[in-house]
Amino acid sequence: MSKVAENLRGFLARAESAKYSGSEDLLGKEFQEIKTRAAAFRQNSNCSTEVGGCPENLKKNRYKDILPYDETRVPVTLLAEESGSDYINASFIQGVDKQPRYIATQGPLSHTVVDFWRMIWQYNVKVIVMACREVELGKKKCERYWPLDQETVHHGVFTVTTVSKTTVNPEVVLRNLTVMFQGEVREVGQFQYIAWPDRGIPDSYACFLEMIQLVRHHQGEHKAPICVHCSAGCGRTGVICTVEYILTLLHKQRVPSDFSIFEVVLEMRRQRPSAVQTREQYDFLYHAVTEMFEKQLKETHYENLKENKAPYYDDVAALTLENRSQNPNRRNRALHVSMPPVPSEMNNTYAVVNKKNPTGSKSLDIRSLPSSHVQYDNVRCVSSPSAPVDQLYSAVIPKSNRTSACITTPASTATISSSYSLAGNPTPPTVASVEYSQVAVPSPAKPIYDYEFVSDPTKGGMPSAVSGIGFNYRVGKPKGPRDPPAEWSR
Incomplete structure (x- = not known):
């Protein structure tokens, strides 16, 4: 042709x-x-x-x-x-x-x-x-x-x-x-x-x-x-x-x-x-x-693409960085990294949320991440291949204080920060940190009922004590009436 x-x-x-x-x-x-x-x-x-x-x-x-x-x-x-x-x-x-x-x-x-x-x-x-x-x-x-x-x-x-x-x-x-x-x-x-x-x-x-x-x-x-x-x-x-x-x-x-x-x-x-x-x-x-000839040329070009192009989507767990270097023509919209087995003591799911870092930290460098971390835009997770499917989504236990902390992994102990935050976040342009907060699977005998707030604190959606939070922040259910924040009296 x-x-x-x-x-x-x-x-x-x-x-x-x-x-x-x-x-x-x-x-x-x-x-x-x-x-x-x-x-x-x-x-x-x-x-x-x-x-x-x-x-x-x-x-x-x-x-x-x-x-x-x-x-x-x-x-x-x-x-x-x-x-x-x-x-x-x-x-x-x-x-x-x-x-x-x-x-x-x-x-x-x-x-x-x-x-x-x-x-x-x-x-x-x-x-x-x-x-x-x-x-x-x-x-x-x-x-x-x-x-x-x-x-x-x-x-x-x-x-x-x-x-x-x-x-x-x-x-x-x-x-x-x-x-x-x-x-x-x-x-x-x-x-x-x-x-x-x-x-x-x-x-x-x-x-x-x-x-x-x-x-x-x-x-x-x-x-x-x-x-x-x-x-x-x-x-x-x-x-x-x-x-x-x-x-x-x-x-x-x-x-x-x-x-x-x-x-x-x-x-x-x-x-x-x-x-x-x-x-x-x-x-x-x-x-x-x-018009006939132009249409034929377009259809011929499309058929050639179908015959010669590689798949658009690859298996995330199977594709390694080495395979990507050997196949430069593959299209990957996100960073695909191989996921090695996780030790049994880490058979949980960890989520990352943006929180205000009072001390400040450096920008995130992907090379500092362990090999078992998979990056999807502003959220990182570590998932165990052996964890049941129904444990992938679990409640987040509220923390009693906002002291910065990080989870210790077998490879290293480090605090990972991010230099960007979600659009619409009312916090000042300071460097926000990213922490790992452990997710625990709720026990059937004592279920945990949490509320999820993603509203803007400047519009009355959250008290000022928790202002500057990022996406996916969970707090415990209020126990009863509370005094209004001091800002309300201004």
Whole structure:
């Protein structure tokens, strides 16, 4: 995919250059060149339209200047004897594999609806794409060849039933139809784009590209051609065929280095007259294909990341500092240090809270911590692997005085301080110390009921005697009424 991605980026760069080329209208010049070349090769004998121009077939054309080329027209031989002709205003357009991939046709007339279903049945069409409404600007643009919701109609020898109708998005409707002929029943899906004005462009690139994706999904691996029509079967029809063709190139990873929308549209016009009819539709093609290619590059980049990246989260207990040095690409949001076993006499949980240090101390240096300490922001804990889960959270026994103390560990005895405190702490900017206060597991016979205060002492939440406390400070339950603090009388 790397080569294809490079080709996609090359096209995007060229499209960006054409977009910001100053006063030169490069896309306008390209489209004008397409019309000039199309007019030239229509003079060629291979681009004759004699069959469509015959007097007996003229009435089957919606527009007398849009006739299929004899070389690419779609002959309808099914029941041709009864209808008197094998003609229908429709053209084959080749796909990526040089096989007929699309049938570009006009919207059926009232007297050609049977011919339309003859063509659908003969070529075993699975998907119909309709890019117009029945009536536009007060003019009839297409005869309704399907029944209303959950109804059945008869068109000659064909019985057509609407099984369901689904609104794919605000601009696309999907109908599931069944067609019965001589006792055989086939399913046909019809996508109708209801927000695409004649000789104009859709209102949304996203809705349009979603419909193209759904058409491909509905078609699956069927070799039958996709029937695409609007009113005349050229402008809007050509846009749909071109985008689906390019999307197939993308899925098959066959976008060449010299990929050009100009060449694709020119090839469409060699097979169906006036495919991509207006300059506005040509601009729409560029925008739609650009969005397709950009989305493909983003998805490819994401897949590459999924294949090459290491896990985001590692096992905290298993990852050591040595492993981190050997795997510098790993992402770790916290410091992960290995946790060796703790002696049985330390089979408790110790918590650290910020308390005011009257004597002051130095800033915390992580290198002074024992190896069994794990740091999570402003709280440090030592946990025994053998301690039960229900002992990890226990009550803190209130201390009778606020004298600084620290727990003696087998390795060393030290007072650890912190140079920062929680946001909103009203204490003056002095160096606060961090102490280890032992947590005891309450005995079932004599439970301890404590209250936890985390309010601001300046707002009356705590008495001044315990001001300057940090997070997770617990005191004993008050025994009864007490005198108010002296500060209250000020």
